[in-house]
Amino acid sequence: IAGITQAPTSQILAAGRRMTLRCTQDMRHNAMYWYRQDLGLGLRLIHYSNTAGTTGKGEVPDGYSVSRANTDDFPLTLASAVPSQTSVYFCASSVQAGEGGNEQFFGPGTRLTVL
C-alpha cells in the first residue's frame, strides 16, 4: 500500500441499505477526514479524526458515522442510505491537525449511487 486507499471504487446501493466505505493509509498520519463532493459544490467535511481513538463532526455529519480504532483505518458508515447521499466520497489524511502547512493527501474516491 502506498498513500491512501479507498474501497470500493464505486457502488450502487438500494435506499435503506447499510454501507461502509473503507479508507486505509500507510503514512502514519495522525489526522484523517471524510469529505463528499457534489457537482457545483465545494468539498464538504462529513467527519474527521485528529488522532486514533477520537472523532469529530464536520459540516454534514447527519446519516453518517465513523470510527478510528487505529492510526491506519477510518471507515465511514451509512446506516440507512438515502438518495441524497449519492456523491463522490473522498478520504484524506494529514500528518497532524492544526497549524502549519499540513497539507491533506486524498484517496482516489468512492463513487456512490443510492437508488
Next chain:
Amino acid sequence: GQNIDQPTEMTATEGAIVQINCTYQTSGFNGLFWYQQHAGEAPTFLSYNVLDGLEEKGRFSSFLSRSKGYSYLLLKELQMKDSASYLCAVRDSNYQLIWGAGTKLIIKP
C-alpha cells in the same frame, strides 16, 4: 456564514498565463490552500499561504492578502495537462478546511 468564491470556469491558451482568483469570508483564518483536481481524480496539493505575499513554486505561484480576504493562483507557460479544476480552501478558526466549489480551467491549443 462561511463563503469561498471562485469563478466557475476559465479558458486560456497553451503557453499563456492565467490568474485564478479566490475571495473568502470565514470564521477565522489559519492558512489558505490551493489544490488541483483532474476530472475523475483526487485533489492534489499545490500551495499553502499563511502570510501576505507571493509564494512561487515553479510555474505556479500563489498570492495572499489577508486584509482583503483574497488570494490568487497564477499559472505560467500553460500546458495542456494543466486543464483541471483548481480548488481554493481556507482553514478556519476550528482548523478545518472550508472549500470553494473550484474553477474549471480549460486550455486550448
